Amino acid sequence: MQSDKILNPVKNGLCGVIEVPGDKSISHRAVMFGSIASGKTIIHNFLKGEDCISTVSCFKKLGIKIEEKNNQIIIEGSGWEGLKEPSEILDVGNSGTTTRLLMGILAGRPFHSIIIGDDSIAKRPMKRVTEPLRKLGCTIDGRDGGEYTPLSIRGGEIEAISYTLPVASAQVKSAIILAGLQANGVTTIIEPMKTRDHTEKMIRQFGGTIHSEDGVIKVPGKQSLMATEVYVPGDISSAAFFMVAAAITPNSSIKLPNVGLNPTRIGILDVLKRMGACIKVEEIRTSQMEPVGTITVETSELEGIEISGDLIPALIDELPVIALLATQAKGTTIIRDAEELKVKETNRIDAIVNELKKLGADIEATEDGMIIHGKTPLHGATVDSWGDHRIGMTLAIASIITSESVVLNHSSAINVSYPSFFDDLYSLFKL
Numbered sequence: 095m096q097s098d099k100i101l102n103p104v105k106n107g108l109c110g111v112i113e114v115p116g117d118k119s120i121s122h123r124a125v126m127f128g129s130i131a132s133g134k135t136i137i138h139n140f141l142k143g144e145d146c147i148s149t150v151s152c153f154k155k156l157g158i159k160i161e162e163k164n165n166q167i168i169i170e171g172s173g174w175e176g177l178k179e180p181s182e183i184l185d186v187g188n189s190g191t192t193t194r195l196l197m198g199i200l201a202g203r204p205f206h207s208i209i210i211g212d213d214s215i216a217k218r219p220m221k222r223v224t225e226p227l228r229k230l231g232c233t234i235d236g237r238d239g240g241e242y243t244p245l246s247i248r249g250g251e252i253e254a255i256s257y258t259l260p261v262a263s264a265q266v267k268s269a270i271i272l273a274g275l276q277a278n279g280v281t282t283i284i285e286p287m288k289t290r291d292h293t294e295k296m297i298r299q300f301g302g303t304i305h306s307e308d309g310v311i312k313v314p315g316k317q318s319l320m321a322t323e324v325y326v327p328g329d330i331s332s333a334a335f336f337m338v339a340a341a342i343t344p345n346s347s348i349k350l351p352n353v354g355l356n357p358t359r360i361g362i363l364d365v366l367k368r369m370g371a372c373i374k375v376e377e378i379r380t381s382q383m384e385p386v387g388t389i390t391v392e393t394s395e396l397e398g399i400e401i402s403g404d405l406i407p408a409l410i411d412e413l414p415v416i417a418l419l420a421t422q423a424k425g426t427t428i429i430r431d432a433e434e435l436k437v438k439e440t441n442r443i444d445a446i447v448n449e450l451k452k453l454g455a456d457i458e459a460t461e462d463g464m465i466i467h468g469k470t471p472l473h474g475a476t477v478d479s480w481g482d483h484r485i486g487m488t489l490a491i492a493s494i495i496t497s498e499s500v501v502l503n504h505s506s507a508i509n510v511s512y513p514s515f516f517d518d519l520y521s522l523f524k525l
């Protein structure tokens with residue numbers, strides 16, 4: 095991955111309107127549900143990032159007809175039976191969501207598949223999914239007893255289980271739900287902390303049944319789903335980069351229409367408000383089952399806060415850019431309970447602490463998060479994305495306020511979730 099980019103700081107502030115691309119989590123799920131449902135599913139505003147393209151490619155290899163027409167993704171599903179034993183290896187690329195949710199789907203299919211991914215995927219823990227799926231009766235193996243890819247899955251008849259999630263992970267929860275939809279009996283999942291619930295919402299949208307109350311989820315088995323039309327809202331995790339950019343850059347105001355505001359994803363709004371940011375959320379409406387609205391952020395005087403506990407799953411993907419935000423806040427910001435950052439696309443605690451330090455930030459890693467002292471002026475340096483899209487975008491946003499230019503190595507990692515990121519960013523630069 096050779097893609098170095100020279101990034102120059104902004105001179106006169108940022109101003110404009112950005113419609114961020116479709117939500118990554120919802121785009122993955124729309125392809126998966128369209129592939130297991132019966133009939134024609136149409137997806138609008140699908141995220142054409144590398145991760146979601148990996149999901150499309152895996153389902154094509156599983157025999158599903160998926161095509162793009164007039165900017166829509168059209169899937170011809172024939173129910174669970176439409177999935178066929180793949181003759182090729184299923185390559186998930188860099189995508190943890192594809193890997194884990196696909197494992198749940200394959201657990202109930204009566205055939206054999208092999209899943210591989212890139213170097214980052216090969217280091218990400220999979221036993222958190224392998225173990226519950228084995229309890230349902232699926233045969234799975236992989237390196238280190240099923241912890242790492244390549245994974246080999248032989249699915250078939252599976253039986254419902256009751257399972258308490260050991261980690262707050264929507265990917266693990268979703269994998270068990272997807273297997274549970276195919277099992278004999280009612281699968282029960284106990285979720286100690288609320289995580290994103292797009293899977294639950296989408297099951298209902300595709301005509302299925304799922305109950306969720308007080309952290310207990312019940313999925314009746316042997317369900318058939320029906321095709322539908324999906325409108326994917328803008329990704330709040332992508333919008334977060336511009337929210338932070340506006341807040342930390344003098345003379346700036348950015349408007350972000352059509353952003354998904356699912357309550358399980360809006361921790362970034364809570365953080366910005368508590369830090370004292372000038373932020374408005376308006377025109378809130380419900381699009382299908384997902385709330386959507388317009389977010390406006392302006393240059394802000396920020397103060398350090400503590401971020402921990404139940405809030406972490408609602409902003410887990412935003413923590414790298416929140417660390418940057420904290421470098422521009424007066425006082426100390428402490429991030430706790432975020433060990434999960436260590437097993438994302440890269441160890442995001444190490445990555446962000448190392449790279450922001452190169453730019454002059456006062457930041458240190460802790461066992462389960464970071465401590466950041468602000469406000470610190472940032473200077474030019476050569477930094478690296480570590481092959482991680484969110485680290486790359488955080489550093490690109492940092493470069494807006496540095497005193498000299500920044501060289502960003504491995505910037506193409508950003509294509510995983512936001513291929514048009516730099517075009518959108520530069521459209522905000524005031525002349």
Ligand code: S3P
Nearest residue numbers: 119191262263264265266410411
């Ligand atoms: C995702 C869930 C989160 C998140 C990831 C996408 C999803 O991971 O970090 O980017 O789509 O379910 P975990 O559920 O493992 O925390």
